[in-house]
Amino acid sequence: MSRPKPATFDKKKIVAENRRARFDYSIDQTFEAGIALTGTEVKSLRFGEGSIAESYAEVSPDGGVWLINSNIPEFSHGNRFNHEPKRPRKLLMHEREINKLHGAVAREGMTLVPLMIYFNSQGRAKLELALAKGRKAHDKREHIKERDWKKEAGRIMRERG
Template sequence: MARPKPATFDKQKIVAENRRARFDYAIEQTFEAGIALTGTEVKSLRSGEGSIAESYAEVTADGGVWLVNSNIPEFSHGNRFNHEPKRPRKLLLNAREINKLHGAVAREGMTLVPLTVYFNGRGRAKVELALAKGRKAHDKREHIKEREWKRDAGRIMRDHG
């Protein structure tokens, strides 16, 4: 029997975060995926540069998962072997996870959204990938009302309790 994965991932150093994703999408499930990077991309990420604000992930027909439209700027001390900043990057997942993601995206109309790029405890670059469903405008307004009510309720409980 397989050992269950921990609920939270071991995030030692967060490089990039997609804060807008939690507002625009209803997150169903999260996955931790490795990223296939070149040397200058790793150096650029270690220096704290990188953005996943407009990026998304897609499952291709050949069974791969790719991170598209993420921006890792060129390394400042890179030479002619420097990388292309917006190239698609392969995400490393188990075959079972890829099949699950492929089924959810194809059948249920869900999307794959990267939430954070970080380095784990062993120094490996990872992506927290979310299987999410897009929110409509009225869902977003409802989410804002709910969040503000929770904030107000916490404030009232703290002041009077």
């Protein structure tokens, strides 16, 4: 019997966050994935460098999930063994999760959007990956109205409460 997943992942140090993703996409489900990194990539991330703003993930036909177009700059003290900044990086997930993602992307037209890179309590670099559907312009306007109304309602309740 499998262990139930925690509602939120254990995030100790957030390195890179894709804040725009929550506005541009309607998030359906989130997954935690490990990232296969080289030594100099880990060192760059520990210094807080890295960006996933324009990156995405895809499920390859051989059954792996890859993070594409993420930028982890070269380590400043690295030598000839330094890494390539925008190389595709393999995501480490359970086969059951990979199959679920593959089915959703293929059948339902959903997208795999990276939300953030962080280090967990054991010091391992993890990626929060979301299964999401893109929002149209009118959906974005509706989202803005709803968010503003919630802020206003909270303000009113504080004043009267």
